[in-house]
Amino acid sequence: MNDVPKIRLQGVQKRFGPKVVLDGVDLEIPRGKSLVVIGGSGTGKSVMIKCVLGLMRPEKGSIQIDGEETVGLRGDARDRLMRKFGMLFQGAALFDSLRVWENVAFGLIQGRGMGRVQAKKLAQEKLGQVGLGAEVGELFPAELSGGMQKRVALARAIAAEPEIIFFDEPTTGLDPIMADVINDLIVHCVEQLGATTLSITHDMASARKIADRVAMIHKGKIIWTGPVEEVDRSGNPFVDQFIHGRAEGPIHMEVRRP
Amino acid sequence: MNPFAAVGRAFITFLRTAGKLGIFGFHGVRHIFAPPFYMRLIGQQIMSIGYYSLPVVGLTALFTGMVLALQIYIGGSRFNAESLVANIVVLGITRELGPVIGALMVAGRVSAAMAAEIGTMRVTEQIDALTTLSTNPFKYLVAPRLLAATLMMPLLVLIADIIGVMGGYIVGTGKLGFNEATYLQTTYDFLEASDVVSGLVKAAVFGFIIALMGCYHGFHSQGGAQGVGRATTNAVVSASILILFANYLVTELFFSK
Secondary structure, eight states: OTTSOSEEEEEEEEEETTEEEEEEEEEEEOTTOEEEEEOOTTSSHHHHHHHHHTSSOOSEEEEEETTEEOTTOOHHHHHHHHTTEEEEOTTOOOOTTSOHHHHHHHIIIIITOOOHHHHHHHHHHHHHHTTOOGGGGGSOGGGSOHHHHHHHHHHHHHHTOOSEEEEESTTTTSOHHHHHHHHHHHHHHHHHHTOEEEEEESOHHHHHHHOSEEEEEETTEEEEEEEGGGGGGOOOHHHHHHHHTOSSSSOOOOOOOO | OOHHHHHHHHHHHHHHHHHHHHHHHHHHHHHHHSSOOOHHHHHHHHHHHTGGGHHHHHHHHHHHHHHHHHHHHHHHGGGTOGGGHHHHHHHHIIIIIHHHHHHHHHIIIIIHHHHHHHHHHHHTTHHHHHHHTTOOHIIIIIHHHHHHHHHHHHHHHHHHHHHHHHHHHHHHHHTSOOOHHHHHHHHHHHOOHHHHHHHHHHHHHHHHHHHHHHHHHHHTOOSHHHHHHHHHHHHHHHHHHHHHHHHHHHHHHHHOO
C-alpha cells in the first residue's frame, strides 16, 4: 500500500471551449513528499490544482488519491475525500464576514461539527503555530496585512490536520522577508503534520525552500520533473529559461511589440 | 452577420440560461430540506431580509396607499364614484400594490446585496474555499437565503398591506373628508380573505425569485469588480422582470374562472 502514490494524475485533460489548458498531465507525488509545480502564467497550474481538488472536472484522464479514482466522485465519497485536503489560496480567500478565529475554525465547526468553544481553542493554537497571538483571532480579515492574511490562511489550511495540503502561489504579493517567513512556516507545519503537499508557484526562492521535487508545466504539459537539487542542472532549456527569468529562450510570451 | 444565426444564438443562450437557472433553483430548494441546517445563517438572513427591509417597504406602502386614495378620488369624481376610495384602496393594496411594489423594493435592496456578496466571494475564491473546507456552498450560501426570503416576504407584505391601507385612511379622512369610522367599516366589509391570501402567496413567490436571482447571478459572476457589478445589475433587473411576470401568472391562477 505504501508504494501507492498519495496523488497520481494520468493523462489529465481540461479545456475551456477551444482552448486546451491541460493537455495530458502526468504526475505522481509519494506520501509525505512535497512537489512544487513551476510554470508561467496561464500554463494551467491553477486549473490542475482545481481539478485535483474536485473544483473542476477534467474531460479526460485519471486523478487518484491513495489509489482511489476521484474524478466524478460525488456525495459522501466526495465529502470524505475533501476531509483529507487543506488548501491555501493565492489571495488567502478568508471569509470577510467572519472573525479570524472563526475562519481558522471554519472547517472544524461546519465540516466536522465540532463545538464552537473547542474549535476556538484549537484555532488559537493553530494561530500560535503561525506566529499570531490569540488577540488577532478577534479581528476581521480586512484589519490584517497581506502577510498576516496569508498566515491566517495557512492556519486554516492546517487546522483540520489534513493529509494533503495544496498551496496556490503562497508567497505572491508579499515582500521577500515575509515570503521567506511564510516559506519557513509552510516547511515547519508540513513537517509537523507529515502531510503530502502539492504547490504551484513562479517564485523560485519559494520552490527551492519548500520542494522535495519540482515539476515544470508548459502549455498544459509536464515537461520536466526532478529533485529540487537538480533543477539548476536539468538540461532542459525551458526550465533553465524559467528559473533564470530570461526573456530569451524557447518560451515565448505573447507580447505585442510597440 | 447572418440575422438568422444571431436569433438562433440568442435563443440557444436563453434556453441554456433557463436550464442552468432551473437546475440552480432545484439544488437550492433540495438543500433547504436536506441536513445539516445552518440555523445561525438562516437567522441572520431573516434579520437582513425581513427586519432591515421594514423601513423601505413600510414607507413605500404608506406613500402608495396615500397616492392611491388621492388618484381614486380624483378619477372617481369624474363619474360620481368618489365613495369607492376605501374599497379600491384596500383591494389595490392587498391584491397588487402591496406585494408587487414591496417586492420590487426588496429586489433592489436584497437581490443586489446578495449578488454583490456572493459575487465577491466567487471572484476572491471564497466559494472554492468553502468547498475545500467540506462545506457545500449551496447549503451554506444559497439555501438559507432562499428559505429566509420565501418566509419573510409574506410577513413584510402583510405589514405593507396594513401600512398601505393606513396611508389611504390618512388621506381619505384627513384630506378628502371621509368619516373615520365609515372608512374603516367599509374597508373591513369589502375585504375578502382571498384578497389577502393571494397577495401573501404572491409575496412568497416573489421572495423566492428575489433570493434566487441574487444567488444565481452572484454565484456565476466572473471577471473581478466589473463582473460583480454586472452580476448585481443583472440580479435586480432579472428579479424585477420575473416578479412582474410571476405576478401575472399567480393572479391568473387565483382569479381566473
